[in-house]
Amino acid sequence: xxxxxxxxxxxxxxxxxxxxxxxxxxxxxxxxxxxxxxxxxxxxxxxxxxxxxxxxxxxxxxxxxxxxxxxxxxxxxxxxxxxxxxxxxxxxxxxxxxxxxxxxxxxxxxxxxxxxxxxxxxxxxxxxxxxxxxxxxxxxxxxxxxxxxxxxxxxxxxxxxxxxxxxxxxxxxxxxxxxxxxxxxxxxxxxxxxxxxxxxxxxxxxxxxxxxxxxxxxxxxxxxxxxxxxxxxxxxxxxxxxxxxxxxxxxxxxxxxxxxxxxxxxxxxxxxxxxxxxxxxxxxxxxxxxxxxxxxxxxxxxxxxxxxxxxxxxxxxxxxxxxxxxxxx
Amino acid sequence: xxxxxxxxxxxxxxxxxxxxxxxxxxxxxxxxxxxxxxxxxxxxxxxxxxxxxxxxxxxxxxxxxxxxxxxxxxxxxxxxxxxxxxxxxxxxxxxxxxxxxxxxxxxxxxxxxxxxxxxxxxxxxxxxxxxxxxxxxxxxxxxxxxxxxxxxxxxxxxxxxxxxxxxxxxxxxxxxxxxxxxxxxxxxxxxxxxxxxxxxxxxxxxxxxxxxxxxxxxxxxxxxxxxxxxxxxxxxxxxxxxxxxxxxxxxxxxxxxxxxxxxxxxxxxxxxxxxxxxxxxxxxxxxxxxxxxxxxxxxxxxxxxxxxxxxxxxxxxxxxxxxxxxxxxxxxxxxxxxxxxxxxxxxxxxxxxxxxxxxxxxxxxxxxxxxxxxxxxxxxxxxxxxxx
Numbered sequence: 026x027x028x029x030x031x032x033x034x035x036x037x038x039x040x041x042x043x044x045x046x047x048x049x050x051x052x053x054x055x056x057x058x059x060x061x062x063x064x065x066x067x068x069x070x071x072x073x074x075x076x077x078x079x080x081x082x083x084x085x086x087x088x089x090x091x092x093x094x095x096x097x098x099x100x101x102x103x104x105x106x107x108x109x110x111x112x113x114x115x116x117x118x119x120x121x122x123x124x125x126x127x128x129x130x131x132x133x134x135x136x137x138x139x140x141x142x143x144x145x146x147x148x149x150x151x152x153x154x155x156x157x158x159x160x161x162x163x164x165x166x167x168x169x170x171x172x173x174x175x176x177x178x179x180x181x182x183x184x185x186x187x188x189x190x191x192x193x194x195x196x197x198x199x200x201x202x203x204x205x206x207x208x209x210x211x212x213x214x215x216x217x218x219x220x221x222x223x224x225x226x227x228x229x230x231x232x233x234x235x236x237x238x239x240x241x242x243x244x245x246x247x248x249x250x251x252x253x254x255x256x257x258x259x260x261x262x263x264x265x266x267x268x269x270x271x272x273x274x275x276x277x278x279x280x281x282x283x284x285x286x287x288x289x290x291x292x293x294x295x296x297x298x299x300x301x302x303x304x305x306x307x308x309x310x311x312x313x314x315x316x317x318x319x320x321x322x323x324x325x326x327x328x329x330x331x332x333x334x335x336x337x338x339x340x341x342x343x344x345x346x347x348x349x350x351x352x353x354x
Numbered sequence: 355x356x357x358x359x360x361x362x363x364x365x366x367x368x369x370x371x372x373x374x375x376x377x378x379x380x381x382x383x384x385x386x387x388x389x390x391x392x393x394x395x396x397x398x399x400x401x402x403x404x405x406x407x408x409x410x411x412x413x414x415x416x417x418x419x420x421x422x423x424x425x426x427x428x429x430x431x432x433x434x435x436x437x438x439x440x441x442x443x444x445x446x447x448x449x450x451x452x453x454x455x456x457x458x459x460x461x462x463x464x465x466x467x468x469x470x471x472x473x474x475x476x477x478x479x480x481x482x483x484x485x486x487x488x489x490x491x492x493x494x495x496x497x498x499x500x501x502x503x504x505x506x507x508x509x510x511x512x513x514x515x516x517x518x519x520x521x522x523x524x525x526x527x528x529x530x531x532x533x534x535x536x537x538x539x540x541x542x543x544x545x546x547x548x549x550x551x552x553x554x555x556x557x558x559x560x561x562x563x564x565x566x567x568x569x570x571x572x573x574x575x576x577x578x579x580x581x582x583x584x585x586x587x588x589x590x591x592x593x594x595x596x597x598x599x600x601x602x603x604x605x606x607x608x609x610x611x612x613x614x615x616x617x618x619x620x621x622x623x624x625x626x627x628x629x630x631x632x633x634x635x636x637x638x639x640x641x642x643x644x645x646x647x648x649x650x651x652x653x654x655x656x657x658x659x660x661x662x663x664x665x666x667x668x669x670x671x672x673x674x675x676x677x678x679x680x681x682x683x684x685x686x687x688x689x690x691x692x693x694x695x696x697x698x699x700x701x702x703x704x705x706x707x708x709x710x711x712x713x714x715x716x717x718x719x720x721x722x723x724x725x726x727x728x729x730x731x732x733x734x735x736x737x738x739x740x741x742x
Contacts, residue, residue, distance in 0.1 A: 040576060047580070054592035173724035175674045177681065178716045181700055188707040291581035295678045309584060310682055313591035325588050329580045336579060 029344055037337055044329045049096050052322035103326075110319030114312065119323045122308070127327060129198065130297075130304040133223060134289040141228035141235055142278065149239025150271055156244065164236065171233025177295035180226050184300065187222075198223070198303045223300055227293045231285055239274060246270035283339030287332035391659060394736040401732025404725035411722055415534040419490045422528035423504040423514060426691055428488065430513050430523040432460050435709045436471050438518040446475060454480040455505070457512055468708070479505045479512055518711035520699050529696055530715050536692035538722065540607055540676045541669040547611040549665060552618025559619065560626025561649065567623075574616040582613050586675060590684045599690040606685055610675050614668060621664045625657035659737040667730035670723040677719050693719050 102108035109119035148168075152161045198219050199212065206212055246252065247270055255265045290305075297306035305324050312320040385393070395401060414421050430436075441453050457477040463470050485504035492498045505514050513519075517526040559570040589609045593602055629635060638648050679685030680694025681701075688695055696715040700706050706713065 040579060043576060044580065051588045051592065054589075169727070170720075170724065173670065173727050174720050175678065175723070177678055178697075178720060181697070181706075181713065181716060184703050185700075185706050185710055185713060188703050189710065287579075287581060291583045294581075294583045294587070295682065298682050310587065310684070313587055313684065316591075321588060321591070325580075325584055328584050332579045332581050 026345065030341055033337055033340060037333055040333055041330060044333065045100055045326055046096065048322045048326040048329070049099060051325060052099075052318040053092065053095075109323045112312070112317050112320040114315050114317040114320070119320050122320065123305075123323055123327065126303065126305045126308055129302070130290060130293070130306075131331070133220070133227065133302070133304060134286055134293060136220070137224050137227040137289055137293070138231070138282065138285060140224055141232040144228070145232045145235035146239055146271075146275065146278075149236045150243060150266065152236065152240045153243035153247065153274075154266060165240075168233040168236040171229055172237070174229075175295075176226055176230045176292055177299045179229060180223075180296045180299040183222065183226060197301055223293075223296065223302055226300070227289060227296055230292055231289060235278070238277065242274035242277065243270055246274050279342060281339055282342070283335030283337065287335045290328060290331060387655075387659075391736045395732050398728075398732035398735060400728040404728040404732075407721065407725045408729065411534060411538060411718075411725070414531050415538045418531040418535050419492055419498070420500065421502045422525070422531040423487060423501050424525045424528045425488050425490065426524065426529045426532045427689070428524065428528075430519060430525070432523070433458075433471075433513060433515065433519045434469060434523040435521060435705075436460075436469075436515055436519040436523070437709075438711055439513075439515045440473065441481065442478070445478065452480050454478045455512075455514055479507055479514075481514065482506050517714045518709065520709070520712055521705065526696075526711055526714055529691055530693070530718055532691045533693045533696050533715060534718065536603065536686065536690065537673055537676060537694070537719070540603070540610070540692070541672040541726075544607045544610045544614060544672040545665050545669050547607060548614035548618050548668065549661070551611065551615040553622050553661075555615070556619030556622030557626060557649070560623035561630065561645075563627075570619065570623075574619060577613060577616050580613075583675075583678070585613070586610065586679060587682075587684055590679055595687070599686065602686055602690070606676060606679065610672050614672065617668055618661075618664065621660065622657075625660055626653070629653050629657060659733070663730055663733035663737045666726055666733055669730075670726045673719065673723060673726075 099110065102110070107120060109123065111117075112119050112122055115122055148164055152164050155161050198216050200215050200219070249270070252265070252270055255269060256262070293304070294306035294309070296302075297304045298310055301307055305328065309321055309324040312318070312324065382390070436458065439455050439458065441455055443450060443453055445451050445454070455478070456473040456475055457479065458471050459474055460469050461472055462468070481503055482505065483503050485501050485506060486499045487501045487504045489497055489499045503514075505512055513525065515525050515527065517530060520526055520529070555570050559567045586609055589612070590606060593605050597605070635648060635652060638652050643652070676685055676692060677694035677697065680687075680692050681697045683698065686692050686695055688698075693715040696712070699712040700716070
């Protein structure tokens with residue numbers, strides 16, 4: 026097991042390197058470089074351009090030098106000094122901007138996963154044990170519609186309903202008075218008040234899929250002889266279902282948690298833009314729009330790395346649960 | 355192919371006396387693969403309904419100039435944010451009659467100063483089919499002025515807005531009809547592009563195995579680790595703003611296919627791997643068929659249905675991606691008209707509360723996506739008609 030983990034971690038390194046190269050290439054894609062637009066922006070604001078300051082920045086990121094030199098300066102800055110570059114729009118180092126956003130993104134996604142399981146598992150089990158009953162049909166239709174409705178459109182519809190019915194704006198994670206305030210207990214409480222709508226919307230997309238999976242998996246299990254045996258021995262039906270076949274049917278859930286986290290992070294990007302949440306999505310969009318490329322590139326790099334790590338965690342859990350995988354290696 | 359299938363069927367029915375085979379069963383035995391597939395598909399009611407809906411949607415997309423009563427860019431200054439025009443079937447005397455609309459006049463609400471629209475029951479205008487209206491270039495080729503429906507009065511006097519009018523007084527229905535053209539075709543073209551790359555690479559991967567397989571699988575794994583929406587966002591943000599619509603359209607399609615092909619390649623590879631071991635492939639090889647012939651003549655027909663099913667199932671994600679990207683302003687931009695571009699009208703929640711009908715393109719997106727999902731689901735079930 027230990028050897029398997031080591032091997033997987035080593036395999037991850039080349040992937041991360043390629044991801045960093047791609048993120049860097051994307052940073053470089055827009056015409057012109059960051060300093061030119063930075064200088065243009067400064068002079069547009071009427072500031073005098075500090076020639077020395079520009080020179081220092083040029084030196085720091087190796088601008089004007091061959092592209093691979095720039096890449097190495099960028100990567101070594103991140104690895105050695107934790108320097109993710111400078112955001113020209115925010116006039117701040119990127120590292121001061123991203124972590125809080127990233128933490129909120131991960132928090133939101135994790136809560137959304139838990140919520141979606143909390144809904145999907147009982148519903149899926151009910152659907153499977155009452156196959157072809159009316160509630161099963163209704164739930165199937167709902168989950169089909171749920172799979173088909175993209176989160177950001179749902180977010181739009183929810184916002185419209187809240188606005189027209191309750192005359193309330195549901196966007197954002199914080200009330201306006203806490204938006205710029207430092208973290209405090211009151212801010213956390215305020216966030217929890219706002220959290221549930223985005224969480225439900227983000228969770229819905231994966232919930233619908235999870236209901237289908239639980240139902241299908243459990244239906245496969247229910248016909249197996251061991252269920253019949255347990256029933257024949259007189260085990261109480263509810264206990265029997267939840268103790269044996271459900272546990273087997275849920276296996277793929279826990280082993281794919283890393284992947285679902287990754288797809289949730291990707292999926293919530295658009296939802297976050299619609300609901301203007303203080304997560305990575307809207308900030309990355311803004312960075313892309315204003316060609317604030319160090320910021321955008323950092324987000325791409327971080328989100329991709331999260332996915333890679335998520336996949337790694339999934340694989341390790343899978344190997345831990347199912348010995349056949351680690352033996353095949 | 356057919357012979358093999360019939361043998362399979364016979365084996366399934368082993369033990370049954372040949373004499374007892376009824377005419378109905380005989381029909382099943384001799385039915386071709388596609389016929390069996392159709393019979394199975396037919397049972398999936400939602401899939402059949404969805405096919406009808408999709409045919410309707412694509413008809414609108416192909417003939418949008420004809421279906422839309424107005425030019426999508428035409429402003430009706432007197433109908434800014436006008437609600438959907440009510441269509442009446444019962445006239446003032448309570449008689450059922452041909453659908454008509456009343457003259458609508460704009461007034462200011464004395465308290466809120468908002469525009470309100472009031473029906474003038476004195477002047478009804480019947481809705482006419484195949485009416486002559488504004489001129490347009492059909493497919494950019496020739497000039498026509500025939501519209502599927504409309505009012506007989508000049509547009510300046512009275513308009514018909516099935517889905518209301520937007521902020522600038524443009525007809526949302528006409529715009530949605532034109533938007534269908536881009537939104538529905540981007541899914542098809544994107545999927546075909548993904549399919550081409552996916553079949554070639556997935557085919558190589560599955561048929562030859564070994565080192566090419568390992569390399570291609572690594573690349574696929576890698577592409578799939580990058581979160582798709584952030585990557586799409588970053589790539590489409592790099593497209594120059596001043597590109598013409600057609601160029602942006604194709605660039606977006608290519609960007610979407612960049613991830614889409616990996617899914618197709620997986621499906622094709624899986625099928626190839628399963629098929630490679632089949633007896634009929636081995637027999638073809640033994641009688642000396644060329645590789646190309648084995649692939650095209652023997653393997654392709656037997657997994658074509660799977661490919662069609664997976665194709666159908668991957669169209670929705672393309673449509674959604676285009677809608678999402680255009681909605682946040684990174685995909686197509688006005689003056690291009692797609693459902694995502696139209697939804698930008700719905701970005702401001704307050705204006706949304708005033709004019710919820712600008713959300714109607716979202717309904718079109720959801721219906722199209724659901725329909726494709728149902729059809730794909732039905733096709734997937736039907737793809738293997740021999741499975742019980």
